[in-house]
Amino acid sequence: MNNLELEKTANEIRKSIVSAVHSAKSGHPGGSLSAAELFTYLYFEEMNIDPKNPKWEDRDRFVLSKGHVAPGLYAALAERGYFPKEDLLTLRHTGSYLQGHPDMKHIPGVDMSSGSLGQGVSAAVGMAAAGKFDKKDYRVYTMTGDGEIQEGQIWEAAMWAGFRKLDNLVVIVDNNNLQIDGTVEEVCSPYPIDQKFEAFHFHTITINGNDFDEIRAAFQEARKTKGKPTAIIARTMKGKGVSFMENIADWHGKAPDDAQYQQAMEELQKAGEALCQR
Amino acid sequence: MSEIKKIATRDSYGNALAELGQTKPDLIVLDADLAGATKTGIFKKAFPERHWDCGIAEANMAGIAAGLSTCGKVPFISSFAMFAAGRAYEQVRNSIGYPHLNVKIGATHAGITVGEDGATHQCLEDLALMREIPGMVVINPSDDIEAKAAVKAAYEHVGPVYLRFGRLAVPIINDAPDYCFEIGKGRVLKEGTDVTIFATGLEVSESLEAARELEKDGISAEVINIHTIKPLDEELVAASAAKTKKVVTVEEHSVLGGLGSAVCEVLCEKAPAPVLRIGVEDRFGESGPAVELLHKYGLDAEGIYKKIKAYLG
Numbered sequence: 244m245n246n247l248e249l250e251k252t253a254n255e256i257r258k259s260i261v262s263a264v265h266s267a268k269s270g271h272p273g274g275s276l277s278a279a280e281l282f283t284y285l286y287f288e289e290m291n292i293d294p295k296n297p298k299w300e301d302r303d304r305f306v307l308s309k310g311h312v313a314p315g316l317y318a319a320l321a322e323r324g325y326f327p328k329e330d331l332l333t334l335r336h337t338g339s340y341l342q343g344h345p346d347m348k349h350i351p352g353v354d355m356s357s358g359s360l361g362q363g364v365s366a367a368v369g370m371a372a373a374g375k376f377d378k379k380d381y382r383v384y385t386m387t388g389d390g391e392i393q394e395g396q397i398w399e400a401a402m403w404a405g406f407r408k409l410d411n412l413v414v415i416v417d418n419n420n421l422q423i424d425g426t427v428e429e430v431c432s433p434y435p436i437d438q439k440f441e442a443f444h445f446h447t448i449t450i451n452g453n454d455f456d457e458i459r460a461a462f463q464e465a466r467k468t469k470g471k472p473t474a475i476i477a478r479t480m481k482g483k484g485v486s487f488m489e490n491i492a493d494w495h496g497k498a499p500d501d502a503q504y505q506q507a508m509e510e511l512q513k514a515g516e517a518l519c520q521r
Numbered sequence: 522m523s524e525i526k527k528i529a530t531r532d533s534y535g536n537a538l539a540e541l542g543q544t545k546p547d548l549i550v551l552d553a554d555l556a557g558a559t560k561t562g563i564f565k566k567a568f569p570e571r572h573w574d575c576g577i578a579e580a581n582m583a584g585i586a587a588g589l590s591t592c593g594k595v596p597f598i599s600s601f602a603m604f605a606a607g608r609a610y611e612q613v614r615n616s617i618g619y620p621h622l623n624v625k626i627g628a629t630h631a632g633i634t635v636g637e638d639g640a641t642h643q644c645l646e647d648l649a650l651m652r653e654i655p656g657m658v659v660i661n662p663s664d665d666i667e668a669k670a671a672v673k674a675a676y677e678h679v680g681p682v683y684l685r686f687g688r689l690a691v692p693i694i695n696d697a698p699d700y701c702f703e704i705g706k707g708r709v710l711k712e713g714t715d716v717t718i719f720a721t722g723l724e725v726s727e728s729l730e731a732a733r734e735l736e737k738d739g740i741s742a743e744v745i746n747i748h749t750i751k752p753l754d755e756e757l758v759a760a761s762a763a764k765t766k767k768v769v770t771v772e773e774h775s776v777l778g779g780l781g782s783a784v785c786e787v788l789c790e791k792a793p794a795p796v797l798r799i800g801v802e803d804r805f806g807e808s809g810p811a812v813e814l815l816h817k818y819g820l821d822a823e824g825i826y827k828k829i830k831a832y833l834g
Contacts, residue, residue, distance in 0.1 A: 300593070366584045
């Protein structure tokens with residue numbers, strides 16, 4: 244996909260995120276929207292996957308450690324054809340397979356159940372170690388939040404991944420700078436993030452995580468990096484694409500009401516039309 | 522007594538893993554800097570490439586195992602019960618239990634028989650914690666033979682299994698030629714008519730000895746080995762309780778939440794009977810030689826005998 248196609252796809256994913264969270268009357272739009280470009284690039288460009296065969300054993304794997312942004316992951320999976328897009332409107336509804344946090348047992352394309360913060364990176368490390376042990380070529384990607392890396396288990400996982408030289412592993416930090424109680428600096432600063440990962444023997448790349456040129460370059464650099472895992476510190480904007488959600492911590496975990504939903508969808512519709520004009 | 526062969530079930534764990542490793546190339550053993558104590562070092566010696574030390578990071582070890590299992594491996598994670606079930610509880614619950622992954626947890630040094638290390642390392646809550654997790658199988662073997670059989674059964678079982686092992690050498694009691702281990706099936710070791718003793722882990726041999734003493738007083742005790750705490754052999758528990766009408770449970774665990782609670786849960790619905798729960802009362806352990814602690818806490822044969830005598834009046 245070229246950048247324009249990726250941007251159009253990301254815009255569609257944003258619409259799906261807003262629609263799903265509105266339908267659920269709860270959920271996490273802010274961090275889903277900040278990572279829309281990252282999800283798009285992973286599922287439409289980077290990962291070697293087959294939506295028709297979600298359990299294909301040689302596939303690349305993705306673990307959403309920041310599991311609360313399930314709407315973003317589900318929107319990408321549906322867009323890629325793992326399940327019908329209309330099912331997104333059942334998010335968080337009683338009886339729906341689209342649970343509030345990723346559930347690998349019931350959702351095609353979800354490689355690991357997650358949601359309790361700090362745990363997903365360890366699972367990704369286990370997958371990467373299995374790949375090395377089996378001499379397989381698949382790669383493993385995991386996404387954490389910048390607030391999530393306050394969890395100590397993240398650094399247990401980073402220490403072991405660096406120590407074991409898991410160069411088939413990419414940890415993406417969605418660095419949107421906001422967590423529930425405020426900015427990450429106000430709550431408990433994780434900065435400098437890159438130096439922390441470097442101390443654990445990671446190669447690090449800091450990018451604008453809402454820019455496809457920078458995302459593409461970063462993943463290509465990660466692929467070329469041998470002998471150590473890569474951490475991509477993706478500086479993003481929480482709530483990106485919906486004007487009233489952008490950079491507002493309050494939109495971490497609440498749904499738009501009907502009027503807000505209308506406005507958000509109109510904005511995303513216009514953004515989509517503008518992309519088509521290009 | 523001194524002629525009875527004794528082996529700690531942690532040794533059984535290490536030996537069984539090393540034996541299994543010969544025919545199961547997908548078996549990977551993880552440890553958290555305790556390979557010498559958990560006896561996974563025996564496996565490490567035979568299969569160094571399949572023994573991964575995670576360092577002192579039990580939460581990460583549980584997560585790595587979860588990831589490994591999604592790639593077709595059968596990981597056994599090993600640490601003391603305190604850290605496997607306690608420290609990593611939420612990782613076991615959310616990263617292994619919730620997705621029902623094929624991870625085995627080998628927890629050694631359970632109970633007060635950890636001995637001198639004292640309360641911080643004496644896990645008396647693990648059976649309670651683990652049996653609350655949906656889909657988790659919980660096994661507490663009584664001797665070397667049963668522990669080795671349990672490790673093999675855990676490997677064959679698809680899904681998460683918690684295995685509880687001890688540090689103290691315990692007598693071999695399951696050496697009958699017809700012995701067979703089946704997950705979820707209790708074993709009647711001695712038939713009786715006056716009282717049923719449901720025992721688990723190292724308390725099985727102590728309970729058998731207590732039952733022999735009771736016999737001398739004319740009390741006929743049925744002794745049943747409950748090696749699988751979950752799924753509990755509900756049929757056997759209810760049937761024996763209906764027969765003897767008096768029930769005792771014995772475990773090297775808190776009386777809250779473990780075997781005693783599990784048996785009471787079944788009996789209150791299926792065969793109501795008064796139950797005496799013998800275990801560690803609602804308290805922490807302490808330092809001391811294991812055998813002395815068992816005596817002090819009334820968990821040796823003598824203590825069990827006395828408690829049952831008093832209970833039966």
